[in-house]
Amino acid sequence: MESELFEKIREFARGRLSGGRFAHSERVADTAVLMCRRYGLDEDAGRIAGIAHDICKEIPDDEIISLASMDGLPFEEVEKAKPGLLHGRAAAVVLRSDFGIRDKDILDAVANHTFGRPGLCDLGKILFVADKIEPGRPQSTDEYRENLLSMSLAGAALSVAEENIDYLKKKGKVAAPITVSWVAQLRSGGGI
Template identity: 50%
Template sequence: MIDYIEKTEEIRAFTQAHVKKSRYEHSVRVAETCARMCRQYGLDWRKGYLAGIGHDMCKDFSSEELFELAARDGNEISDFEKKKPALLHGRAAAVMLKEHFKVYDPEILEAVANHTSGIIGMCDLTKCLFLADKIEPGRPQSTEEYRANLFAMSLDEMLYSVLEENYEYLIKHNVEIQPGTREMINYYAQQKSEK
């Protein structure tokens, strides 16, 4: 059983010491947003806060450190990730949580490892962290009205809405999109329509 107060404080202190100030402040906002979402959707808010405060703990690590840590999670590093090592920061953070902080909760590890681009079949905690990272109050589009509209939705409706919005933003700004993203959006569109 995790002592959430002690463990969260250890992770918070590590994150604050290893990322720039603006990223730490983002992490606090993500943790608060994720905890709020967990409360709203019937999940353990302490897991959401812990995942949020640690999700970017490795974001400012070197490419070499990210490769070395991510390689220990047992999953292949894709060609896309090799081209863009910064994408590995979630996987690296999940390895750090497990190895350094002794966090073994599979939902927390899944959420942190996949918070950047999401995955097909993600658990509800992963959905909450993915969304919190995209809609926390420091994001330019995230006005009170914007968040109120999203929080009026079911978790899956919110996920689909933000996935589509994020995809359109990447297309509009000519950002190379991770393979499988469109398939994932289609998967969640199907899930939403079946509920």
């Protein structure tokens, strides 16, 4: 059943994403499976979250806003300024409404893969990390991935989130407050 559901979502993603974005999603799914195996989580859930995380990435902003608003949560200021950042929340809505997914961890992981958030589930940490370290990313060498995956899951999430904040700073941008709060929680030992 899980493989049937995965294939349906995979075909949906293939039909909605550019070739490059779809290839990225497949690599994220593969990386998430490896990480689930490493950290003792459900590999099927990782595969589904990985292939689905960007299914709304390339749709128009007004559609993203409409879908994301269905989760009933307020928008962060950064999301209001750049609606494309809501693509994870929109994707979680699509997974629930179009594919009948009720698994709280899959929905949480997909909805929060862009920023992370305090209290993020372990599958969410895996998806956040997998999205940033999949082998197609320029910094993601075998050695880089091996080093990260030798850490605890929370430690790997912290490392990747801090790298992301540093990257944004170098670009003259500011990290989302929710990411900064998550990093503070991880630094204080929350989940490490």
